[in-house]
Amino acid sequence: MEAAATPARSAARARAASRDPSGALSRPPMADAATPARSAARARAASHDPSGTLSQTPLAAAAAPARSAAPSSQPVRVVLRVRPFLPSEATSATGPCVSVLGSHPGGEVTVQLKDQHTSRTEHYMLDAFFGQEDDINQIFDREVSTLIPGIFEGINATIFAYGATGSGKTYTIQGTEDFPGLIPLAASTVLALCTGTWCSMEISYYEVYMERCYDLLEPKAKEVLALDDKDGNIQLKGLSWVPVRSMEEFQELYSIGVQRRKVAHTRLNAISSRSHAVLSLQVSADVMKGKLNLIDLAGSEDNRRIFNEGIRLQESAKINQSLFALSNVISALNKNELRIPYRESKLTRILQDSLGGSSRAVMIACLNPAEYHESVNTVSLAARSRHIENFTSTARKQETPKVKVDMEAKLRSWLESKGKTKSIQRMDGLFSPIASKTPLSMSHMKQPASSRISCRAKAMDQDGGKVKKILFDPEVNVPTENVPREHMQNEVNTPKKAVLPSVTLCNEKHEASLRKALSPISSNRAPVNQQISDNGNCAVLLEPQTPIETSKVENIPGATPLDKFNALGSNLKDALVQQYLDLLNVANKEELQQLKGIGARRAEYILELREETPRPFKTLADLENIGLSSKQIQDIMRKTASGIFK
Numbered sequence: 017m018e019a020a021a022t023p024a025r026s027a028a029r030a031r032a033a034s035r036d037p038s039g040a041l042s043r044p045p046m047a048d049a050a051t052p053a054r055s056a057a058r059a060r061a062a063s064h065d066p067s068g069t070l071s072q073t074p075l076a077a078a079a080a081p082a083r084s085a086a087p088s089s090q091p092v093r094v095v096l097r098v099r100p101f102l103p104s105e106a107t108s109a110t111g112p113c114v115s116v117l118g119s120h121p122g123g124e125v126t127v128q129l130k131d132q133h134t135s136r137t138e139h140y141m142l143d144a145f146f147g148q149e150d151d152i153n154q155i156f157d158r159e160v161s162t163l164i165p166g167i168f169e170g171i172n173a174t175i176f177a178y179g180a181t182g183s184g185k186t187y188t189i190q191g192t193e194d195f196p197g198l199i200p201l202a203a204s205t206v207l208a209l210c211t212g213t214w215c216s217m218e219i220s221y222y223e224v225y226m227e228r229c230y231d232l233l234e235p236k237a238k239e240v241l242a243l244d245d246k247d248g249n250i251q252l253k254g255l256s257w258v259p260v261r262s263m264e265e266f267q268e269l270y271s272i273g274v275q276r277r278k279v280a281h282t283r284l285n286a287i288s289s290r291s292h293a294v295l296s297l298q299v300s301a302d303v304m305k306g307k308l309n310l311i312d313l314a315g316s317e318d319n320r321r322i323f324n325e326g327i328r329l330q331e332s333a334k335i336n337q338s339l340f341a342l343s344n345v346i347s348a349l350n351k352n353e354l355r356i357p358y359r360e361s362k363l364t365r366i367l368q369d370s371l372g373g374s375s376r377a378v379m380i381a382c383l384n385p386a387e388y389h390e391s392v393n394t395v396s397l398a399a400r401s402r403h404i405e406n407f408t409s410t411a412r413k414q415e416t417p418k419v420k421v422d423m424e425a426k427l428r429s430w431l432e433s434k435g436k437t438k439s440i441q442r443m444d445g446l447f448s449p450i451a452s453k454t455p456l457s458m459s460h461m462k463q464p465a466s467s468r469i470s471c472r473a474k475a476m477d478q479d480g481g482k483v484k485k486i487l488f489d490p491e492v493n494v495p496t497e498n499v500p501r502e503h504m505q506n507e508v509n510t511p512k513k514a515v516l517p518s519v520t521l522c523n524e525k526h527e528a529s530l531r532k533a534l535s536p537i538s539s540n541r542a543p544v545n546q547q548i549s550d551n552g553n554c555a556v557l558l559e560p561q562t563p564i565e566t567s568k569v570e571n572i573p574g575a576t577p578l579d580k581f582n583a584l585g586s587n588l589k590d591a592l593v594q595q596y597l598d599l600l601n602v603a604n605k606e607e608l609q610q611l612k613g614i615g616a617r618r619a620e621y622i623l624e625l626r627e628e629t630p631r632p633f634k635t636l637a638d639l640e641n642i643g644l645s646s647k648q649i650q651d652i653m654r655k656t657a658s659g660i661f662k
């Protein structure tokens with residue numbers, strides 16, 4: 017039900033657009049408007065096909081031999097771009113807070129974020145890194161041009177620029193007069209590929225502001241409605257699609273749209289985008305259509321830092337909420353989940369046909385090199401989207417984490433948007449009662465996994481001790497010498513509220529756990545043994561604790577039958593874990609694929625790891641290397657154990 021773009025109507029609209037007097041302001045860059053040769057060369061580069069595969073469809077013919085290999089096997093690639101220091105930042109900065117540590121066989125990179133003031137570091141694995149010296153053409157060539165042939169075959173693609181305010185998203189997507197961004201580069205490439213074929217290009221340009229969608233090309237913009245058609249596909253009612261035949265036409269339309277976009281002056285950026293802006297380039301031939309969405313997301317904001325008020329605060333809350341929803345969708349796609357939460361925000365609902373399925377997407381996480389905390393927030397959310405949550409860092413512990421996680425900021429924003437000021441005040445206690453009042457997804461994230469497991473174990477103990485279920489609970493085997501029996505008894509029987517003091521004791525570790533829910537690698541994590549001895553009250557997630565040997569328990573004066581039974585469970589657990597690890601160390605690909613929790617990709621990766629190190633899996637913690645989170649490991653072990661009793 018998209019507005020029909022008849023040639024006459026579109027031409028009139030284009031003419032009207034080109035007459036818009038506001039066209040004098042902030043004219044966006046136009047790639048290759050004056051250099052068709054360069055454009056054609058870029059199009060040729062985009063259509064280069066090493067395999068020489070030819071397609072029969074008219075769309076494919078335009079792009080053929082254009083089938084370039086998709087840059088990644090996962091639905092959404094997540095890459096980093098670090099902008100240069102601005103003149104105002106250069107004097108105070110000692111160096112960029114982010115750098116590449118190394119690259120992996122699959123092309124992924126490990127990046128390090130370092131706080132220059134405290135020397136705190138964090139490490140993350142992502143699909144690619146573009147540093148301060150890399151220009152936009154490199155990003156275009158590696159991440160965007162490879163997707164363009166696909167749209168000629170009806171395969172939609174989406175590029176997002178994500179990041180904090182002022183991190184360079186607009187610069188990347190839109191660019192400047194001198195340095196055109198991804199939009200003009202993509203438009204000129206698509207136009208060049210259409211030339212001399214039956215294919216045509218039309219564009220739409222809209223923004224999502226405060227959960228409402230507005231057409232940026234239509235002068236009398238009304239709200240665009242996102243409606244489901246009879247087949248369940250999303251249709252944007254009222255959105256105009258305008259045919260574009262040259263870069264001049266494109267320039268005129270796009271300039272008008274850019275000026276209509278909602279921007280504001282904020283403390284961090286003089287021209288800060290307050291909406292998500294989506295430029296769609298649609299290629300059609302006969303009935304087949306394919307589109308490329310290029311999205312300049314509004315900047316994520318920490319309102320405690322920016323001191324937004326009034327409408328800026330409301331905007332910011334909506335922005336943060338929708339970015340979180342986007343990250344949930346990307347994460348669910350990359351985890352191959354059955355249910356993708358598209359309906360959590362307007363943006364994800366609108367993009368439903370371009371995210372998931374056969375569509376490809378790239379999230380470009382933009383970073384300001386002078387802002388460590390902000391960068392950590394951006395990269396942790398990006399890495400969470402990519403869903404490589406637990407990656408073992410070889411780096412040593414630098415110092416205790418002191419950074420608040422961005423989940424807290426997000427929760428705070430959500431509460432602000434609901435006017436829950438009292439709840440915000442209560443947030444200072446990490447496990448305040450508000451956690452249970454947050455939306456399900458957030459409360460789940462808010463509570464550290466260790467705490468969730470710990471609470472469950474306590475509940476089960478109170479419940480009479482369901483041994484099978486607690487078989488893999490990390491707390492079960494905390495050495496008894498570190499936790500006096502009376503203490504354990506107290507914890508087990510203490511009502512939830514009274515647990516708070518002991519939680520507070522491990523506050524910093526819980527923060528680390530929270531961060532872990534978001535970030536793949538933390539070099540600041542203390543070795544597991546140290547965590548236990550430092551603080552016997554902290555649950556340890558991954559390391560299989562030394563089981564209490566049955567014979568030793570028998571020698572302990574006063575050991576009860578229950579103690580002996582629990583010790584037996586510990587030994588069983590240890591044996592099962594060892595068997596599982598051994599299998600990962602020796603099984604062939606087919607066998608690996610049959611194991612719970614190991615799909616085809618992980619099986620391949622395990623084989624690669626084994627080429628580098630003969631027996632890479634010695635403890636459960638080593639499973640982090642293959643991207644399994646602590647929760648996934650717990651689940652796998654639990655399912656494996658429950659299989660025994662079938």
Ligand SMILES: Nc1ncnc2c1ncn2[C@@H]1O[C@H](COP(=O)(O)OP(=O)(O)OP(=O)(O)O)[C@@H](O)[C@H]1O
Pocket residue numbers: 098099100102179180181182183184185186187188285287288289290313314315316382
């Ligand atoms: N790669 C780059 N090279 C040079 N300058 C850059 C680069 N990236 C960004 N900048 C400059 O940094 C400033 C902020 O960039 P930009 O407006 O693109 O940020 P943003 O992330 O879109 O912010 P917001 O979310 O507030 O809209 C601008 O002055 C821009 O010119």
